[in-house]
Amino acid sequence: MDNVRHLTPHDPADPHGQEHLDAERAVLGGCMNLPKEIPAARGIITRVDFSQPAHELIWDAVTALYDRGEPTTPLAVSLELDKRGALQRAGGTVYISQIADYVTDPAYYATAVRERADLRAEADLGRRIVQQATAPDAVPGRAVTFIDDYLARQRERSAGRSGDPADALLAELLDAAALDGMPALEPLVGDLLHLDSLARIIGPSGHMKSFVTIDLAAHVGTGTRWHGHHVRQGTVVYLVAEGARGIRKRVRAWEQHHGMKMDNVLFLPRPVQARGPEWDTFIEAMRRLEPAMIVIDTQARVSVGVEENSNTELGIVIERIEDLRRATGACVLVIHHTGHIGEHGRGASAAKGALQSELHVSKKGDNARNIIVTMKVGKQKDDEEGRDIQFGLRVVTLDGEYKPDGRPVTSVVLEPLDHADRGPAPGTAAHLAQQLDKAGVPSHYGRDRLRSECVRLGIAARTDLLAEVARIRKHNTNRNGTSHLSPDLTQPSNTQPDPIPGTGTDKTPAQTCPGQVEDSSGQAASGPVPPVPTPRWGQVDGQPDPSSPLCTVCEQPLTGYRLDRGYDTHLACDPTTGSHPNGPTDNAPAPEED
Numbered sequence: 001m002d003n004v005r006h007l008t009p010h011d012p013a014d015p016h017g018q019e020h021l022d023a024e025r026a027v028l029g030g031c032m033n034l035p036k037e038i039p040a041a042r043g044i045i046t047r048v049d050f051s052q053p054a055h056e057l058i059w060d061a062v063t064a065l066y067d068r069g070e071p072t073t074p075l076a077v078s079l080e081l082d083k084r085g086a087l088q089r090a091g092g093t094v095y096i097s098q099i100a101d102y103v104t105d106p107a108y109y110a111t112a113v114r115e116r117a118d119l120r121a122e123a124d125l126g127r128r129i130v131q132q133a134t135a136p137d138a139v140p141g142r143a144v145t146f147i148d149d150y151l152a153r154q155r156e157r158s159a160g161r162s163g164d165p166a167d168a169l170l171a172e173l174l175d176a177a178a179l180d181g182m183p184a185l186e187p188l189v190g191d192l193l194h195l196d197s198l199a200r201i202i203g204p205s206g207h208m209k210s211f212v213t214i215d216l217a218a219h220v221g222t223g224t225r226w227h228g229h230h231v232r233q234g235t236v237v238y239l240v241a242e243g244a245r246g247i248r249k250r251v252r253a254w255e256q257h258h259g260m261k262m263d264n265v266l267f268l269p270r271p272v273q274a275r276g277p278e279w280d281t282f283i284e285a286m287r288r289l290e291p292a293m294i295v296i297d298t299q300a301r302v303s304v305g306v307e308e309n310s311n312t313e314l315g316i317v318i319e320r321i322e323d324l325r326r327a328t329g330a331c332v333l334v335i336h337h338t339g340h341i342g343e344h345g346r347g348a349s350a351a352k353g354a355l356q357s358e359l360h361v362s363k364k365g366d367n368a369r370n371i372i373v374t375m376k377v378g379k380q381k382d383d384e385e386g387r388d389i390q391f392g393l394r395v396v397t398l399d400g401e402y403k404p405d406g407r408p409v410t411s412v413v414l415e416p417l418d419h420a421d422r423g424p425a426p427g428t429a430a431h432l433a434q435q436l437d438k439a440g441v442p443s444h445y446g447r448d449r450l451r452s453e454c455v456r457l458g459i460a461a462r463t464d465l466l467a468e469v470a471r472i473r474k475h476n477t478n479r480n481g482t483s484h485l486s487p488d489l490t491q492p493s494n495t496q497p498d499p500i501p502g503t504g505t506d507k508t509p510a511q512t513c514p515g516q517v518e519d520s521s522g523q524a525a526s527g528p529v530p531p532v533p534t535p536r537w538g539q540v541d542g543q544p545d546p547s548s549p550l551c552t553v554c555e556q557p558l559t560g561y562r563l564d565r566g567y568d569t570h571l572a573c574d575p576t577t578g579s580h581p582n583g584p585t586d587n588a589p590a591p592e593e594d
Contacts, residue, residue, distance in 0.1 A: 021118070024055045026109040029102025031062050035072045038063065040107040051118035057081060057090040058099065069175075074100040113223040114305045185356075188218060188292060191231030192377065195292060196329045197356035198322060200299075202336045207363045208373045208414075209335050210243065211250065212391075213295055215334070215414050218254050220546030221264035227389065227416040234292020235264045241271035241301035254395050254490050255409035259428040259465050259542040266291075271301045274320040287327045294324065300346075318354050368393045368412055390417040399464065429468040430459050435475065443477040444549040446470050474549055474568050 026044070031038050042063070047056045060445040061080040064074045074096050081087040083098075090096070126149065132138060186195040193199050193216070203209045223233025239249050247269065251262055272282045287296060295533045296302055303317045338360075353357065358378040362411050365371035376388040391414040401409035432454075437443070441453045447466040454461040461469070551560050553573035 002212065004066045021052065023109045023112040024050050024052065025099050026102045026104045027113055028055060028058050029099045030060065030106030031059075031066075031107065032072050032077060032100050032103045033103045034106065034110050035066055036175075037276065038066050038072075039174060039178055041110040044107060044110040045114050045117070049113050051116070051120065053433060054090045054095070057084075057086045058096070061086075061090075071331050075236065078164065083087045118493055137359065149240050186232070188220065188228050188232050188234070189229075193331050193333065193357060195232070195331055196320075196325060198325055198332050198334070198354055199357040199359070200334045200336055200352075201359045201361055202338050202378070203361035204338050207361055208371075209361045210297060211412065211414060212359075212361050212375060213297065213333065213335055214238075214247075214250055214254065217265050217293065217295055218251075218258075218262045221262060227391075228415075232292065233264070235266065235289065236293045236295065237286065237289065237291045238265060238295045238297065239272065239302070240267055240269045242298050244269035248323055248410045249398065249409065252398055252401075256468065257394065257396050257413045257429060258401060259432070259462070259468075271304070273304060274302045274317045275306065279320055279324075283324050283327045284325060286330070286385070289328075291328065293331045293333060295335070296321070297335045299334045311348040314348045322354065328519060368496045373414065389502055391415060392417050396468075399467070429465045429472055432459070432465060433469045433472040433476070436469070443473045445473075446550060446555050451516045471552055471568075474552060477549060478568060505575065 047059050061077050062072050078093045078096050081090050188195050190572045201209050215238040219231050221236045228243045272278050307313045360378045361375050363371050365375045371393050373391040393412045393413050394412050398409045439457050447470055450466045552571050
């Protein structure tokens with residue numbers, strides 16, 4: 001040990017002593033002048049972190065006055081020290097006045113004081129180890145005791161304790177003025193969901209809860225408005241603890257309908273038990289990822305074996321989910337079923353008290369054409385509950401995907417029924433359809449003709465979207481009841497029809513009667529005049545009207561009762577009757593259960 005320099009009590013353990021003393025004075029002066037900052041400083045340092053005994057005495061006086069609700073002015077501190085018989089040991093009234101000249105942020109300088117205190121503790125540990133190892137009666141391993149003591153003190157400090165847990169708890173108390181320093185709730189989706197909160201979506205089985213949740217997750221991941229509500233973009237983690245095999249189809253339908261990838265949404269397709277050891281691993285993984293939203297689908301699947309009617313057992317599950325929220329600062333959104341009767345979440349009521357928000361989802365209808373999904377706010381802890389939101393369903397046929405029997409693979413997406421919505425997002429199929437409508441492009445145009453029109457109009461459009469755009473426009477035309485009559489059939493009866501194109505003459509249908517040769521006088525032949533058939537929708541003189549909407553499958557004009565009743569396919573092309581299925585019909589099956 002000849003190469004070890006022995007430390008003496010006169011060796012300076014802190015080479016930046018003067019600067020550190022200024023930091024200590026800044027903490028004390030800041031607390032005197034800004035007493036509302038005392039809780040913040042207390043959360044960082046304790047009295048033993050001051051290097052000077054005088055500063056420890058002043059700190060004790062300042063915090064005692066604060067705890068009693070009395071002023072912490074220099075005069076009040078001097079009187080408190082004098083009452084304790086420690087005024088002279090603390091430097092006297094002159095030194096107290098000098099410290100009061102430091103009008104600073106005490107929490108900022110408390111960090112510097114804490115760092116220097118840690119360095120002194122480490123230097124002291126090293127000095128004691130060297131002295132023990134170089135003593136005449138040194139014994140190997142005896143220095144371990146010093147290390148254990150040091151580590152125990154550091155653990156206490158990391159936990160915010162100074163050796164007295166009561167002091168640490170008292171330091172966390174806030175007065176009414178200090179509440180202004182607490183961060184407010186940060187919205188994630190309008191006034192519905194917030195960061196660093198626990199929320200829940202409940203509803204009967206099969207009532208579209210998962211579809212609503214996927215739609216929420218997709219809009220948060222892509223940063224697009226959710227049916228008129230502002231969205232803060234962030235990463236979403238979706239724990240698919242139930243129905244993992246169906247999630248891909250729902251995601252692809254959403255992407256195809258909106259014309260964009262579902263970015264920043266990650267899926268874990270298996271359950272993680274909240275009361276199992278893997279939950280801690282899940283919490284740590286989420287802490288590193290820092291998502292804005294974590295979806296747990298469903299509560300029952302991550303709490304297998306828990307008696308959900310027991311407040312005690314369910315309370316443990318909720319506390320474990322709260323651990324996830326505290327570690328990540330995310331909005332943790334749990335999907336849960338309601339009971340057979342009523343609109344309350346199934347099981348014990350312990351969960352609802354911990355919720356910031358609870359949303360109730362229900363549906364009415366029996367197929368995709370008439371289902372209405374309603375989402376209402378069942379609870380908002382700090383905001384008004386707001387109005388209900390209603391959605392319709394759109395059946396989406398996934399491009400290039402077919403079942404073993406040749407039928408197309410379909411899923412559904414939500415469409416708002418609220419006319420106050422801000423409109424489709426740019427780049428989506430719905431937005432492209434809106435642009436073409438405004439440009440006056442006929443609604444019956446198919447994919448190829450729409451491609452030419454987009455080039456002519458300078459509208460940027462992806463080719464893979466145009467088929468969906470054509471379906472959207474034709475569906476909207478039928479649904480809105482727009483007349484499919486040709487211009488000739490909507491003219492007054494005394495209006496002369498346009499000439500027949502392609503004949504090289506100016507003859508009209510009225511100039512040539514049945515059986516008349518082309519170059520005759522144009523008068524009807526003798527005998528009774530055959531009755532003129534009444535034209536039907538989509539027909540002109542019994543022939544298909546070229547301006548009539550086209551079948552979405554064979555792209556031939558629609559005529560007759562199929563057009564009258566709003567169908568967008570011929571009978572032979574109907575997915576339920578024909579051999580060329582494509583797209584939704586009146587007989588579209590009800591969407592799968594969530």
